[in-house]
Amino acid sequence: MTPDEFRRYGYEVVDWIANYWANLETVPVSPDLRPGEIAARMPDRAPETGDDFAAILGDLDRVVTPGLTHWQHPAFFGYFPANTSGPSVLGDLVCAGLGVQGMLWLSSPAATEVETVVLDWLADLLDLPPAFRSRAGGGGVIQDSASSAALVATLAALHRASGGEWRRAGIRQRYTVYTSTQGHSSIEKAARIAGAGDANVRAVEVDDEYRMRPDALRAALDADRAAGCTPALVVATIGTTSTTAVDPLPEIGAICCEYGVWLHVDAAYAGAAAVCPELRWSHAGVEYADSYCFDPHKWLLTGFDCDAFWLADRAELVRALTVLPEFLRNAATESGEVIDYRDWQVPLGRRFRALKLWFVLRWYGAEGLRAHIRSSVTVAQRFAEWVRADGRFEIVAPHPFSLVCFRLRGADAPNEELLRAVNATGQAYLTHTKVGGRYVLRLAVGAPATEERHAAATWKLIQAAADGRVTGSR
Template sequence: MTHMTPQEFRHLGRQAVDWIADYWETLDSLPVAPQIAPGRIRGRLPDHPPTEGQPFEALLGDLSDVIVPGLLHWQHPRFLGYFPANASGPAVLAELLSAGLGVQGMSWVTSPACTELEQHTLDWLVELLGLPDHFRSTGPGGGVIQDTASSALLVALVAALHRAGKGSVRREGVGGTQYALYISPETHSAATKAAIVAGLGEQAVRHVATRPGTQELDVAELRALITRDLDAGITPLMAVATVGTTSTGAVDPVADIGRICREHGLWLHVDAAYAGVAAVCPELRWLNDGVAQYADSYCTNPHKWLLTNFDCDTFWVADRSWLTGALTLLPEYLRNAPSESGEVTDYRNWQIPLGRRFRALKLWAVIRWYGAEGLRAHIRQGIALADRLAGWIGADERFELRAPHPLSLVCFRLRTPPDADRNEANLRLLKAVNATGSTFLTHSTIGDDVVLRMAAGGVLTEERHLREAWQCILQETEAMQGAQADARPRLP
């Protein structure tokens, strides 16, 4: 066995960084999505592990020849599906530093700098996003970096159960008490999964209708469902308000939902995974309406639109005692004087796993490299590109915009003749565009209608890339409509 020496690491590390830089420089020339059959990548890998160690250069070679052809390139300038998963230079370098340090940040004592940098960076982000002061580490609440918004939602639900049961749920489980969780059809599926994991089951989930046109949660129906559950002896537990839904980017009326939650004692979780970081721009602080007054917990993902590579979800609570009260356990092997003094934060009590990586390092690096103005410029560029795209769509009578687009997501669909299957036509267009390899889109539904989604905001995406993607859509539309015309029966 031979460990890599510091000298070898220095030499090979430069090769790895060069490989990444070359990858970024040549991304524009690569197909966005792989056109391969399932099992193709495994078929090119050896059946058995090597008996003897192999040089790192061989791994880099296989990375280029075997792995890259099988990737969906999330950093590609014409990757416009889902939401951006940004990986900026400072974040990647900080992730390398974090890996090299090998820090285990489960408790303050296991690496004080890990905990305190996380607290400080999240306090910076409270200021940058215009979030309430009680989210700061010096207030009654505080923040923590989770892996994803799904984990944030789960721990929020656990904290809500702890508060609703006045501590009994922690000791006895939910027992015979029936709880209800209120979401809309636009809420991320993580909410339903959280109900399953927490032992409430899908039966606890109430789907509140959305308002036509805006796809925002209907507050009147929320009130009606809560009243119905109360009459049936069911305890309303938590409502989830979304700021920037995955399907369409819709923004729920947080303040109106919050007033109902406050009236009936529900926990309000605000899921701003996609859109919350946009509040770094002062003109977009309307995204925070109602958060300061009513949110018991709130999360947003710098790993989507704020230049920080996955995974990095920032999660805050208004009162940390409910969260730590639900999740704190202290086995003998974790006892230490700083923890028992109550003067430090042990982040293991703010999350489901025990162990935790030094995620704050990359967020800290991003904020320091770009500064507030750089972050704002990135957000504004994504919004400007979406506006430009929406203008092109609106000017073409073959297409229609299907949802508001205040941020960087545009939802639209192809118009078809009245006798045609419009959903089938839009799915066929999506498949044709993605099959070209030059552009990648995704789809969703609004009501019964299939819509195509284009999400700007990637680090490398410029207007020319968006224009190229739009041209690809137009070309595939013309090809599809031409084929349909050729297939029509002709008069003899």
């Protein structure tokens, strides 16, 4: 493809995306398909000769979009949001066009330095502790997801707990990891990958608001020490996946300091809320954290994948992960004056993810980002008011951000049928979880185009389904 062809077809692709966004509200949120239907629309083999670009673009409409769940749809209320935006897409386009590999400072100095500065900007916007700034010996890096952040935090914690023995000789004793019963599944997976084993992950009990109980954490630490284990890592959560509970960081952090255990704070979804000063209460105690992460790709208008991960002392992670073969040696690295992000992650290679985040921060500014967060929170709180006003339903957990967990009073089966009926209409999309052993519906607000009217229409649809006036067919 020549530059001129790229220019011509690039305009067509941008037009296609713009039209997709403009028409989202008119299409079903989720597809009505059987497994294999999309694959059946594709040939068995790749083409022998190149296709015409018009045919490729046409197959986006014929093959791809009919099989999508539309995460940017204003009635998408499932999981947590997976935002994107015009500036983010354009930043990603520039990243793809440049095609640089930012594994070392030397391999593209701008890729490293823009990322370092942008993560410092973001730390300022969230009012994170000074230790997380690059100039203070900490600093931030973009991981692909909070799952990868949990893994590298686990590796650093094992390195510190073992005095470096983990890196040199592998796991030779039992190292234990702690999170609440509401902690994310990525913590267990990280323990498996790191070699600690999921049998050494402790699920700490929670209180009536689904927050980790500090007394239960202390008891678990004491029990493991008495059994000859070495506590290595505690993962506290700001905004758990099921209910957005906020663990009591001041108490947990103090315990981690007392026991010498690495504290990682997972704020994957709710961290974005801290751009709003009135929501920073959720981050009280984060100054105790050795590492912290949140996902701009969830609620901060930045396309997947983009997890912002900070360390209070970057040297600890670098010592755990650095491997320097001869072909990567260079004067800049050996000077100690540069950051090489290859030492902050599992892969060697890395793309220029910071560009899309840089574009987003510059386009929206702090005011625009706060407006987006506040709008989502306002819509969610209105939805919660409507639920409370209908005596058939109950709210099952606090809802400080933009997730509302609710259910029909009584047995689980009607709630399961309610979710199936609502989602089968294609007019809205919700998900479920289990809270206190009960089947619960989750409505998560955050798509960029969502307004109160979309939540209101969804509530009417839910009420109709509860009345038996929605059959679930399209």
